[in-house]
Amino acid sequence: MGNWLGGQSSAGPSGGSLGEPSAGPSWRSSDGLSGGWPDLPAVPAHKLKDFIHAKLKPSEECLKLIDQDVDAISDFLRSSELPVWGVAKGGSYGRETVLRGYSDGTLVLFMGSFRSFRDQKENQRELLSVIEQRLKHHKKYSTSVSLGHTLEVLLSVHGQKILLQVLPAFDPLSGFGEDSSSRIYWDLKSSMDQVRAAPGEFAACFTTLQQRFFQRYPRRVKELVLLVKHWYQECQEKRMTSPSPGFSYALELLTVYAWEQGCPDEDFDIAEGVRTVLGLIKQSSELCVYWIVNYGFDDVTVRNTLLCQLRSQRPVILDPTDPTNNVGKDDGSWELLTEAAEAWLDSPSLNDMSPAQCWNVLPTSLFITPSHLLDTFIKDFLQPNEKFLEQIKKAVNIVCEFLKNNCFKDSSTKVLKAVKGGSTAKGTALKNGSDADIVVFLSSLKSYNSQIEERTLFVQEIQRQLEVFRKTQELEVEFEPSKWKAPRVLSFTLKSRILNESVDFDVLPAYDALGQLYPGFTSKAKAYKDLIALCKSSSIKGEEFSSCFTELQCKFIKSRPTKLKSLIRLVKHWYKQCERKMKPKASLPPKYALELLTVYAWEQGSGMNDFNIAEGFRTILDLVIKYQQLCIFWTVNYNFEDELIRTFLLTQIQKKRPVILDPANPTGDVGGGDRWCWHLLAKEANEWLSSLCFELQSGDSWQRVQPWKVPVVQTPGSCGAHIYPTVGI
Structure with missing residues (x-):
């Protein structure tokens, strides 16, 4: 069993936030990080994985012994006639991101006597004093120290130290039920206003959710977290300052975000992950990172709290379990860390291969980008x-x-x-x-x-x-x-x-198929008729030959205004977010279908070189939602004049919706009917209607951006063809 030693706390009523332990003893003391290894920025990229396993990961034996000690103190307090009805393990210890040598942890005691956040605020200090007295009556824990809002105990097992912060707290998950997330976070915000609590003051109440959040991530992601945290500690040591557990938590979340957005594979290259995180740190003034796994935009009060945070000054890294807690708030650390990130990124060790790969991750989310900033x-x-x-x-x-x-x-x-x-x-x-x-x-x-x-x-x-x-x-x-x-x-x-x-x-x-010597429409007609004849006489699908018409496809888009191409980029980025979220569960329609839908929306709804990007984006989502009605085609390369082509086109536009015909290839229906999972894309589009992209500020109020008026069905008549539409068109 480990030794229990008194820790020192710097967090009192005005000395820090609740739930954040002090730095404790020097983190480098007896951590065994020499052993022939240089400082981290000098470690070659291909050796980073070895460095983590050799120098950063604690031994499994030590962690098991520490687990026994934490369980022992939990059992002791439960048996001390205290109204403890549950415990949760937090900090680096609870998130399984403990560094070898010295790390932080929390033991949250959910008290039956706390029936609300307000109870915790009013009675926590008194109960903390009672817990301290209980510990002092046991010789093993008698050296624990309580200062202000914290009770700290230092665990030490074979050189592995964890400064454990013991916190009595209200358990909102039991108080309201785990399925009542909107009620929980509504009550959190209401209680904070009543008792004038600081942002994040009740973060310990959500330790169970924090544990579950990190349990979802694979082992290698947590190894990447260890590397980033160790680098941060090295940076702080050079400046003769102690690393902040709160800021370390922000870097942990940033690392998780980088992996989620950039490379959701369990087996990835550590160096690529490091370069990605460092690149995000360099863009700290743009950072806005959040999750909606525990709270979201449904409840008005929670939504307003979340939007207030997302609109605040960058950097923003929201605790995924507490929307009031911006753990990325700038305390002066970001500028210094940015310089260190630039130095490491430029170092020969991290560029020991060419090209030096990293993941494509943006520092902020499209979902929370206000409509007036979409162009930017x-x-x-x-x-x-x-x-x-x-x-x-x-x-x-x-x-x-x-x-x-x-x-x-x-x-x-x-x-x-x-x-x-x-x-x-x-x-x-x-x-x-x-x-x-x-x-x-x-x-x-x-x-x-x-x-x-x-x-x-x-x-x-x-x-x-x-x-x-x-x-x-x-x-x-x-x-x-x-x-x-x-x-x-x-x-x-x-x-x-x-x-x-x-x-x-x-x-x-x-x-x-078109040939180099046939620039006129006649050659196109022959090429299309040959293809139609082949498709009608066999089971071959016409889209097999889209590559034959590549030049026409490119010309159709390339000649469009620059701003329309910008809108296409935005829609493609949105599509990629949806694709990342769903893979490998669904087969989404091809990106080309969304490109054509964007061109159609602009042609029918605006047609101007300069237009409102938010209105265009909103229109496209509206069309995606109405996918079951869509019937869209163009007559720029083929039309209804030739009898064979006309008959084929009429058959095409009567197929199961959505129908979106390739303007370069009449046999290519990229809408595909029920071939692809349009319903999943429509579900995502519907959820995105609550995005900040579609909020427009008017004075002190906010209005929703409205879509252009665009018909969902094209008919031969609407394209100028002098034929009567067949029933069902």
Whole structure:
């Protein structure tokens, strides 16, 4: 069993917040962190995992012995005629983020005599004195110390020390029931106003929820937390100041947020995680991090409390169990930590590989971005900069030159052209998303059928030639295994000495259906009629050949106003948030469907080069919610004039809704009827209607942004076709 020693407390009525232990003895004392290891910023990136296991994680044996000691003191107090009806373990100890050497912890005693937050406020000090007297009557715990609002006991087991803070508290989960979260947090805010409590003063009451919150996260996330906390402690030691457990908790939450938003895989690269967290620290003036797992926007009082916090001065990192507790509030630490973060990010040890990867995580959430700041949000966080665009250009040039000059030089097959596709070609790429599509039109693919039958061979040949090419060009190429037996696309990651970061590629061999010599509508009509005939005579789906019409797809979007492309970026970012939340549970409609829906909303609702982004975004969500009615198409590349195409189009627009026809390919219905889980996307869209994105301040009041008036159904007549719509259109 461990030794119980008196701790020193600096938290009194005005010396700190309740639930935050003092720094205690020097955290570096006998922690065994030398052993040939340098200070953390000098540890090579590939050695960080070893560093954690060798120097930061406490031994399991020590933790078991400490658990026994904590259970022993709990049992003793329960048997001391005190009205203790439950206990919870908090702090680093309860969150399972204890560092080797010295760490903090709390033992929360839920008292039966506390029937409300007010009872705790009025009677906590008196009860704390009683608990101290009980401990002093037992020789083992007689050296525990109580000062003001805190009772501290130092546990020591084989050099592992935990300063345990003992706190009597009200248990709101038992008082109201765990399913009454709105009632609990409404009562919290009401009680705080009545007794004039400080923000976070009742945080200990929610220790059980805090425990559960951290239990959800995998072991490696907690190891990353240890690394970040140790780095923070090293920074504080250099400044001859003690680390704050409250600020350490803020960094723990920031680390969890980085992992959730950037890489929700249990097995991830520690160095990538560190770079991501350091990058967020550098953006501390923009940080606004929160969770709605325990509280949300449903109850008016809780909503107003939450919105007040989210609108306050950055940085904001809200305790996921207490919406009144901004643990990220700036106390002067952020500026100093930002300098240290920049130094570590620039160090050779953390850049021991090129490119130095990190996750794409924004410092704030779109959901709580006010409507008048959406343009700034897009500019700061979503719009690619010149560096990104130049990066893509260089990478595309490398691949295109390879395809044209090297890939088929000893073959009868010729590359007719290599066309850049996807979001980069359309001008709608998101920042920090270095990906590129290249469609390579080959002379040997002379029909749609030949594309299906032969593309796998060309994918394999391109991969074989690329493997040879990389050996002579100092390229690094990592191929992504295809989930298809007969792959339609070659996916790979490209690195080279002229690139600052890696770029993900999809290369698609395709039949040149439109041809280089046929710029007029006649050639388009023939290409479409051939494709329609193929689809009608077989089970082949027309969207198989969307790559054949890449140039038309890009032209359709690329020619649009800059602000519309900004709105498309915003919608794609929203889509990615939904996708991250649902994967792998659902198959969402393709992003291209949302791009087309955005163009349609703008065409029908605004049509102006300059428009209100919030209104456009609100309109798109409204259309998603009404997905079961959607029937949308364009006649810019095909229309109802040719009889065969007209008959096919009429069949297409009578299919199960939603119907969203690709303007470049009439056989491609990206709406898909019930093929994709539109209902889940609609559910998310409905929840997002309560977002700050759609709140507009008018004087002292707030109004909701209204959508544009946009029809959900297109008919041939609405597109100028002089035919009568068939029943059901």
